[in-house]
Amino acid sequence: MRHLNPDHLLTLTAVIQKASFSKAAEHLEMSQPAVSHHIKELERRLQLRLVERVGRRVRATEAGGELALHAQRISLALADAEAALTRWTDSAAGKVRIGAGATACIHLLPPMLGRLKRANPQLEIAVSTGNTPEVVRRVEENTLDAALVTLPISSRSLDVTPVLEDPFVAIAPRGAAQGRRSVTAVSLSRHPLVLFEEGANTRALINQWFRDGGLAVRPVMELGSVEAIKEMVAAHLGWSLLPQLGVAQARSRRGIEVLPLSPRLSRTLAWVIRRDKPLSRPLQQVQKAVLALGAAARAAT
Incomplete structure (x- = not known):
């Protein structure tokens, strides 16, 4: 037949x-x-x-x-x-589809992917962004080859490798912090809050930090973009909590002030890939480069 x-x-x-x-x-x-x-x-x-x-x-x-x-x-x-x-060829050519949160996609991955592409011109890398649950689902369904996401996740079909720890910081409009050295949940709750939208692991961590301080968070705005949040804060529309990655560069702090949190809050970014995923040479190269980001960050601390 x-x-x-x-x-x-x-x-x-x-x-x-x-x-x-x-x-x-x-x-x-x-x-x-x-x-x-x-x-x-x-x-x-x-x-x-x-x-x-x-x-x-x-x-x-x-x-x-x-x-x-x-x-x-x-x-x-x-x-x-x-x-x-x-895997049976020496070719570095091929397409690798990876997922990542928007903050990592904007502030962490571009330099590394640029270096990888210059070293391997035939390598094609496609990057998709989304919240952790959405990106993890796509890795499980094999429509993404691997992803860099915020823990925690729960999946028996995936290998999960922690890559780096990213502390959270508070951001305030320029001139509004008035010499403060740190920010607590109580002091932050006195200001209008502009936070990540619900559904993201990052937002879940922020919610828990407020609950640990005996508070329920009530943001005036919920946005899906770290860049949009920074613009709203710079416009004096509220304060926020962001991963430090999003404000690590001086150019990323236009119109805002950055303060540490008390107590400390951080998230862990992890590399996730299906346990049964064949590791082509292009995918091996991308995975090696991503894991090296964590090694470099640990060496710098």
């Missing part, structure tokens, strides 16, 4: 995800007639209707949706097979 064509399955997945033949064609860098041909061939082979038009959008039939789930797993398995075989 003739097997299903993996390329046709990939096309079906794209059509369903994009809800459009034309957008799927653009995403796959194919012509729209070729996309339509792939879907028709699948439907002819299976004698089933896999997609249907609803207005201007395309959606999966029940059979099409079930096949798309299998198609995604097949696609990931093929990608893993290809990655596994790269």
